[in-house]
Amino acid sequence: MSGPSLLKTSIELLDNGKRLRVARLGTGPPIVMLHGYPENLQIWSRLAPLLAKQHEVIAFDWPGMGYSESWSGGATPQLMASRFVSILDEWQINRPTIIGMDMGGQPALAFAAEYPERIERLVVMNSLVFGDEKTSWEIRLLRKFGFNRFALRHLKSIVFRRAESTFLPRDAKLDVAMRNDFWTAFAKPTVRQFISKMCAGFQGTLDQLPGMYGNIACPALVVWAEHDKHFPLIQAERLHQSIPFSQLEVIPDGTHWMVLCHAEELAERIHRWSGI
Numbered sequence: 592m593s594g595p596s597l598l599k600t601s602i603e604l605l606d607n608g609k610r611l612r613v614a615r616l617g618t619g620p621p622i623v624m625l626h627g628y629p630e631n632l633q634i635w636s637r638l639a640p641l642l643a644k645q646h647e648v649i650a651f652d653w654p655g656m657g658y659s660e661s662w663s664g665g666a667t668p669q670l671m672a673s674r675f676v677s678i679l680d681e682w683q684i685n686r687p688t689i690i691g692m693d694m695g696g697q698p699a700l701a702f703a704a705e706y707p708e709r710i711e712r713l714v715v716m717n718s719l720v721f722g723d724e725k726t727s728w729e730i731r732l733l734r735k736f737g738f739n740r741f742a743l744r745h746l747k748s749i750v751f752r753r754a755e756s757t758f759l760p761r762d763a764k765l766d767v768a769m770r771n772d773f774w775t776a777f778a779k780p781t782v783r784q785f786i787s788k789m790c791a792g793f794q795g796t797l798d799q800l801p802g803m804y805g806n807i808a809c810p811a812l813v814v815w816a817e818h819d820k821h822f823p824l825i826q827a828e829r830l831h832q833s834i835p836f837s838q839l840e841v842i843p844d845g846t847h848w849m850v851l852c853h854a855e856e857l858a859e860r861i862h863r864w865s866g867i
Contacts, residue, residue: 596636596768597633597636597768597769597772598614598616598632598633598635598636598639598650599614599616600612600613600614600632600658601613601614601615602658605678605681606681607662607677609654609659609660609661609662610659610660611651611652611654611659611660611678612631612632612651612652612657612658612659613632613649613650613651613652614632614635614639614649614650614651615647615648615649616639616640616643616647616648617640617642617643617644617645617646617647617648618646618647619645619646619647620645620646620647620687620688620711621646621647621648621649621684621687621688622642622646622647622648622649622687622688622689622690623648623649623650623651623679623684623687623688623689623690624638624639624648624649624650624690624691624695625653625675625689625690625691625692625695625696625698625699626650626652626653626656626657626692626693626695627692627693627694627695627696627718628656628693628694628777628786628789629750629751629754629773629777629786630693630773630848631652631656631657631658631772631773631776632650632651632652632657633769633772633773634692634773634848634850634851635648635650635850636769636851637850637851637854638850638854638857638858641854641855641858642858642861642862645862646688649682649684649687651678652776653671653695654674655781655782655785655786655788655789656776656782656785656786656789657776657782658776661781661785662674665788665792666785666788666789666791666792666793667792667793667795667796668697668698668700668701668792668793668796668800669698669701669705669796670792671698671701671789672698672699672701672702672705672706675698675702676702676706676709679709685709686708686709686710686711687710687711688710688711688712688713688714688865689702689703689710689712689713689714690714690716690861691713691714691715691716691718692715692716692717692718692850693716693717693718693847694718694719694789694790694793695718696715696716696717696718696719696720697718697719697720697793697797697800699713699714699715700713700715700718700720700800700803700804700807701800701803703807703809703811704803704804704806704807705803705806707806707807707808707809710809711809712809712810712811712812712865713807713809713810713811713812714811714812714814714861715811715812715813715814715830716814716815716816716849716850717815717816717819717821717822717847717849718822718826719793719797719821719822719826720800720801720804720822720826720829720830721801721825721826721829721830722734722794722797722798724823724825724826724829725823725825726821726822726823727757727820727821729753729757729821730821730822733790734790734794739787739790739791740787740791743783743784743786743787743790744780744783744784744787747777747778747783751773751774751777755770757820757821757846757847758820758846758847758848759846759847759848759851759852760844760846760852763852765851801833804830804833804834805833805834805835807834807835807836807837808835808836809836810836810837810838810864810865811834811836811837811838812837812838812840812860812861812864812865813827813830813831813834813837813838813839813840814827814839814840814841814842814857814860814861815827815839815840815841815842815845816841816842816845816846816847816849816853817841817842817843817844817845818844818845818846819845819846819847820846820847821847822847824841827839827841838864840860840864842856842857842860
């Protein structure tokens with residue numbers, strides 16, 4: 592899958608002494624983008640430039656993932672939302688629009704619920720947001736901590752290739768440069784150790800999240816891939832019903848990594864919804 596080049600990144604040294612990989616582009620009302628795994632900030636390489644025509648867009652590798660250094664402590668969505676607050680404070684950004692996908696979706700939801708004064712708008716895509724709903728068999732297995740830890744430690748190539756084959760449309764492949772960027776980071780033992788800890792933290796608190804959705808007071812867009820093989824549309828429909836001021840959009844023929852294959856349509860829908 593060829594397309595626009597990777598986002599230009601820099602390593603920023605935070606006040607806590609940790610290094611964070613960041614991409615910044617555009618000017619205007621700020622948008623901050625939160626990724627999942629096994630990807631990193633480069634998953635936004637196609638969508639970010641389109642949104643940057645009218646916004647300042649910032650993407651970063653979560654601490655402990657991609658090429659950012661890890662922080663001490665746990666990795667629940669609530670703790671990651673708290674870390675996100677400290678990052679925004681350091682950047683002196685007060686009320687951005689937040690876009691979260693996959694395992695960036697849960698921290699985005701927790702952030703919106705717990706820090707309503709710090710968010711302008713929320714966009715959530717293709718995430719596990721209800722633990723009692725059907726998912727793919729891969730997700731069911733990876734939600735078991737023992738198997739998750741074993742797979743990430745010993746089966747990294749299989750996990751990565753399975754993500755590629757199920758996150759993209761049939762016969763599609765990642766751009767070589769993007770795949771190399773993803774794989775080089777994911778292959779690092781420290782990154783996979785953090786992901787394992789994050790998965791355990793998310794699973795342990797997943798049942799708490801639905802009780803927070805009703806507290807989200809900002810405008811919210813739930814935008815989902817029609818053919819996400821891991822998180823069916825019932826996840827999106829229930830999330831839309833749970834968030835008071837939300838709108839649901841479905842991307843026809845979209846798959847989990849629809850931000851790569853349907854970037855133009857996503858950008859148009861986000862612009863239309865936000866009115867900016």
